Amino acid sequence: MKKKNPGAKETKQGLTKKQRSYIYTGFFVGLILLLFVVNNTGSEPERGPYPPNYVPAAQQNSVMAPDFALPTTDGKTLKLSDLRGKIVILDFWATWCPPCRKGIPDLIDLKNKYGKKGLEIVGISVDTDTKNQVVPFMKEKGINYPVVYGNQSVYMQYGGIRAIPTTFVIDPHGKIVASYEGLVPKLAYENHIKKILGL
Known part of the structure; x- marks a missing residue:
């Protein structure tokens, strides 16, 4: 007959105090890690369905930017080709995306700084269920550049x-001279603008 370890007191569930201590410790460590991840997601891009090593064709720099014609928030249509001759920053974003809002x-x-020197910024909203929040968000933030509503066709055109x-x-x-995923410093865009303008 097997002798019980006198230092291991069994609980009603058959677990020793030591085992229960390990379980509780693991639970609290996991909870702390979860809170850390949640609190630090604001600077990360919102991920889509593509694997990390996927490189869209439109993100390979020095290729022609695919043209599109999309509805603007004020009921007009914006064609990318109509902006030829300008430096254009295309920003795919959504109202619910923390790093988008931050940028x-x-x-x-x-x-404000380069608009008169030939810069245009076009926001391409990927909002679907929150589409009705785009215009109020623009007014709240004072967005001073055109915003269009995206669709699957333009998403696929851009990889x-x-x-x-x-x-x-x-x-x-x-x-396309540069492309970025996630929030990047303003200086990164400014360096491209200055290089193109010869400043």
Whole structure:
């Protein structure tokens, strides 16, 4: 007959105090890690269905930016080709995306600073269920550049848009000179603008 370890007191569930201690410790460590992840997601891009090693064709720099014609928030139509001759920043975003919201003041500042020098910024909203929140959000934040409503066709033209924000910098000839996934510093865009303008 097997002798019980006198130092291991069994609980009603058959677990020792030591085992229960391990379980509780693991639970609390897991909870702390979960809270850490939740509190630090604001600077990360919102991920889409594509794998991390997927490289969309439209994000390979120095290719022509696919043209599109999309409805604006004020009921008009915006064609990318109509902006030829300007530097264009295309920003795929949504009202519910924390890093998108965080980056919008930088885009507003860039439009204020370089708008008269040939910069245009186009926000492409990927909102679906929250589409009715786009215009109120624009007014609240003072967005000073056109915003259009995206669709599956333009998402696929630009490689599927696996994360937001996803941003493309397009030169006056219509070529993509840079692309970014996630929130990037305003200086990154400004460096491209200055290089194109020869400043």
